[in-house]
Amino acid sequence: MEKVNVFTLLEKVRAQKPVVHHLTNWVTIYDCAQIVKSLGASPVMAHAKEEVGDMAKIASCLVLNIGTLTVEFIDAMKLAARSANEKGIPVILDVCGAGATRLRDIKSLELLSDAKIDVIKGNSSEIAKIAGENVRTKGVDAGKVEKDLESVAKDLVRKYNCTVVITGKDDIVADMHKFYVVGNGHVMMTHVVGTGCMAASVIGTFCAIEKDYAMASAAALSCFGIAAECAAKKAKGPMEFKQKLFDCIYSLDKKTVTRLQKIRE
Amino acid sequence: MEKVNVFTLLEKVRAQKPVVHHLTNWVTIYDCAQIVKSLGASPVMAHAKEEVGDMAKIASCLVLNIGTLTVEFIDAMKLAARSANEKGIPVILDVCGAGATRLRDIKSLELLSDAKIDVIKGNSSEIAKIAGENVRTKGVDAGKVEKDLESVAKDLVRKYNCTVVITGKDDIVADMHKFYVVGNGHVMMTHVVGTGCMAASVIGTFCAIEKDYAMASAAALSCFGIAAECAAKKAKGPMEFKQKLFDCIYSLDKKTVTRLQKIRE
């Protein structure tokens, strides 16, 4: 199996500056855009049903996040996803809050059946819910999951023939052939609203420049986690940490990334 | 009358980590979520009419803020408020911009008649308008109010049998039995967009863990104001102040809170 080289992929992002189209939530929309920008890529947010198809066509990746979904907004996501499928660019779905309300469960499953989703991403209870487990998400914070997460991830991979990402203390990335555990990250991330959403945007940005989406996702999470580790060293509280998270990802160099990269395959 | 102990209530927030459901405005939605998170609680933002009732059911408090209202959005607020009433969790209403346009006045009154609102919060001219005074709010900044604010607050308390909060240099909290004046806070708050909205979210978080909503509101405003005082000491401008406001509230300790608490009953 090809070894993941996080820095090589980051360099590719910086060189190619891909356009990453988002339909995301109104809470963390700025942070999603800025983390893509900080990586050296070009974020664009657009959700009108009349333009989402066109916007996806000029993008290299589509990121969907149901954090503040409405029925109409999901309809626009479907149009965008179908357009992305036609163009052959990857589609990332963050099933934010799945397991908290029936609407989120139903709409996540509709998106999954309506278009080809390349990467499904969520925390443990969100992904477990989508995989069919009987769990409860505490709003947008993970609830308890009985089943082991590796099995949950692999069930979902088989069901949709896609890459599945479960974020947590260790992040899990699985597809039909591979299974990665990413050990980078910092507990301070749990005190900042939006780090989960940003992770999906970073995954999208890496998938925009690397066709092996499982590898791209693992590299993305490692890169994001390394930036978090660097930021945590310089910060005294969650908001100072958040500012430095952006600035660390902006200036990550080869030496730091290579030294800190922590991906088990 | 029971003495307010701000730090005891803050500790209860941190221990119970209540879910605080918001339907709020698109300007300060991130800050509302992050201030709840910084207190150690769990914010969730959801506004689809199909899920607001379910989301309120898994929450311990509902915060409504009409800052960027639409008619449809207010309809979703009504559904959420009725669901919150059924479950018996507190409902906070921030009448942001009341007194600026007719729509805001009408919709605020509709919300107040359509469901039981436990805490009405606003600046002086917003609350005066809702209490029936002839005033004008300057967009979302307070306009001039002739009548004394204590009377305004008490009129509104009687009308809706609820807790009323008027924010300003000194914050006023009143219910049928009590009247508090909170002296904490800092002028730097007036140079940052969203401190008023965040105050409502902090109030909601404290009301999630304390059934005496007037006491909870006074404690919340004192806590928020103390964090602002600490932040102002370390900041050279409004945005540095804002960052430190979040980080100070995250790390407030017993000694600081007890020493600085300034609530007149």
Added chain:
Amino acid sequence: MEKVNVFTLLEKVRAQKPVVHHLTNWVTIYDCAQIVKSLGASPVMAHAKEEVGDMAKIASCLVLNIGTLTVEFIDAMKLAARSANEKGIPVILDVCGAGATRLRDIKSLELLSDAKIDVIKGNSSEIAKIAGENVRTKGVDAGKVEKDLESVAKDLVRKYNCTVVITGKDDIVADMHKFYVVGNGHVMMTHVVGTGCMAASVIGTFCAIEKDYAMASAAALSCFGIAAECAAKKAKGPMEFKQKLFDCIYSLDKKTVTRLQKIRE
């Protein structure tokens, strides 16, 4: 021709504290509000079709930004713009993302024909597209423009008898009688999401207190750029820069502004 005095206009903003009404995008809405607040003015964001007319009536300027447009949102913009026209306050239009999708081009032109727009603002490819050139905007980042920007700006000025602003390394401001090149600014601005949107809000704030909109726009861009230059000196990354950008604009003094002002007429 009257010489532009940036600091005199900034002082006027601080003294008059005009209300600046926005219908803007969901990505940078907070930053647009905060930059207006940091200038000493009073931002208000409102987009319900039932109130936009009333809100424009209590404002001194209207800023429209199509960054996350929908058809319904544009309809509300038209109502707001007509109300602003009736009251005689300036209307600024940021054609964010024009040249990226057909919807953005069509809706920009509709807004321009439906109401009197006083200042049209965009990056090079956005403005070139509105001026009729065959260009492509890369999402919301500028694409390549063949024609020289001075001609593009002047074409558009003649077509709509308005002020045209093209932002870039040097900013261009043109109306029927004047042509300014503003040399202030810093490359760090290109690494932060929302500096373009904020520029439109700063322009709006200056136009709220100065009837010569070309001069007001040039002064606004110079002021914003000077703050960026000051911020860049103290910042190690884009997010630290952004924080300091707000705080520098808040505390700009006469000496700094006069020394750094760089406007060619």
